[in-house]
Amino acid sequence: MSAAADRATTDSATTDGAATDGAAADGRGDPAGAGRRIEEAAREITEAGPSAPEPARDPVNQAMINNWVEAIGDANPVYTDAEAAAASVHGELVAPPAMAQVWTMRGLYGVRPPDDPLRRATELLDEAGYTSVVATDSAQTYHRYLRPGEHVAASSVLENIVGPKRTALGEGWFVTTRTTWYVGDEAVAEMTFRILKFRPPEQQATGHSTGTTNAGTTGEAGTTGEAGTTAGGRDAPSGAATTDTAGSGDDGRGDSGTGDSGGGEGRAAEAAQVLRPVVTRDNAFFWDGLREGELRIQRWGETLRHPPGPMPPDGDLNAEPDYVVAAGTGTVYSFLVHHHPPVPGKRLPFVLALVELDEGVRMLGELHGVDPADVHIGLAVEASFDRIDDELTLPAWRVRS
C-alpha cells in the first residue's frame, strides 16, 4: 500500500465519521463480535510467524553513524575515533547500539511488505475503525555491537493484539510486535514494540473542525490548544510512522483511569476526560458531600460502611442509612505508585492510597504532594478535595504536617 493510498483510506474513515464508517459502526453495534473477529485475525497473523528478513538499505556505515552521533550529540569516541576505538573494549569502531532500528528504517518512500505483521495488524484495525496510532513502548536488546560493513536484515512477528481498551485517546487495541535483526543467521538485536491503534473520539468541542485532522487526539487537543499528537499513525504500514512518539499532550494517554485531575494546564480537557463515577441512590450523598467539602461515611445505626451500599451488613432490608461527616484524618493502610500506563489528567508517577480513617473505614484516593519514595504504611494523612468541575469532586489525601 502506498503512503498516499493509506492516507486516503484513513481520511475517509476519520473525516466522514461514523455515518460512513461501516466497520466502525459495525464495531459499535456488535462490540463483542467485532472484538472476537479482531482476536481471531490476530491469531492468524501471529501463527503466520515471522516475516521474511528484510535487508537494510545500506550496510552499517560510518557516514550514517557520523550523522547520528552529530544529531544526538553523542561524543562517545568508540563510534567515530578509530584510535580511541582500537584502544577500547571493542578493539575497533562500532555502531551505537541505539541505531539498531535506524539501519532498517524504510526511508522517505518506504512501504512495508505484505507479510509484515505490523502492516497486517494495522490494516485489520483500520478496517475495524481504529484508524489512529500512537507508539507507547519500545524495548531494545542488543546482543552485540555492530561494526561498519555488516549488513543487517529485520524480521518481525506479531506477539499479540490486546483490547479493546478504553484509553484517554479513545477506544483502542494494543499491538505488540517483536523484531529481530540478523547478520546472516546471527540475531544481533531485538525489539519489542507496542503501539495503540485507537478510534479517534468524535469532536466534543465546538469551533474546531475535525475535518483536517486524521489522526491523533481531536476533541481534547482542540479545546486546550495544547496537545496533540500524533499523527503518524495513519501511515503505519509505511514504516517510519510506526516509530512515532506521541501522547495526547499534557494528559498523556492511557489505558484506564481512576479519574482525577492533576490540575494546571489543560484543566478543561482533563475534566472532559476524567472517568466519572456512577452515582446511584445509594452513594449520591457521598458525591454530594465531596462537592461541599465533606467526607461523608454511610451509617446504618451504629455501623459505618464504606464504600456505601444498599443495605447494612446484617442484611436488614428495612433499615435506612444516614451518614456522618468524617474528621478527614487517617493513616495509609495500603498504597500503590502508578508508573504506567498513563492516566487521563495525571502526571506519572502518582500515588493511590487506601486510607484507614480515624472512624474505622477505609477509603481510596490519590495522595498528593509527596515523593512516592516517602510514602509508607501508617503515614498520617488528611483529606483534600480534587474539584474536577461543578458536578464532580474526587476524594484525595495529603500528608498531615
Place this chain on the structure above:
Amino acid sequence: MTITVGTELPPLTVEVTPTFVVATALATRDFQDVHHDRDAAVTRGSRDIFLNILTDTGLVQRFVTDWAGPDALVRSVDLRLGVPCYAGDELTFTGSVAEVDGHDVTVSVSGTDSLGQHVSATVRIEVAA
C-alpha cells in the same frame, strides 16, 4: 568509578530546538512529517513538531554512556513514552542506578519536559572489569 545502587547520574538537559527535532528525525531516517513540518504537525492536532522515539532511545543511551564511559557496553534500552516533547521545549534527563549485579548495572532514567514526563526508561549496561 564506584557504582552502587542509588548512585545518581549527572543530569543532562537538551535544548529541543526545531533544528534538533529535524536533525535527529532525519539522522534516524524517520521522515514522518510531524517531525519536520510544523504546518503538518499543527494540522494533525499537535502544537508543533515533536521528537521521534528513535531519538529518545538514542538520547537515553547517550545519557547513560556519558556517565558510564566509553568502555561500558549497552545491553538494552527499554522505554515508555509519556507526554510529547515539542520543538522549543527543554528535555532534562535524570537517572540513578537501580541494580548492580557484578558487572551488570541497571539504570533508571527519566526524561521530563515542560509538559511532564516525556520518557521513562530502564537501561542495562555492562561495565568494564
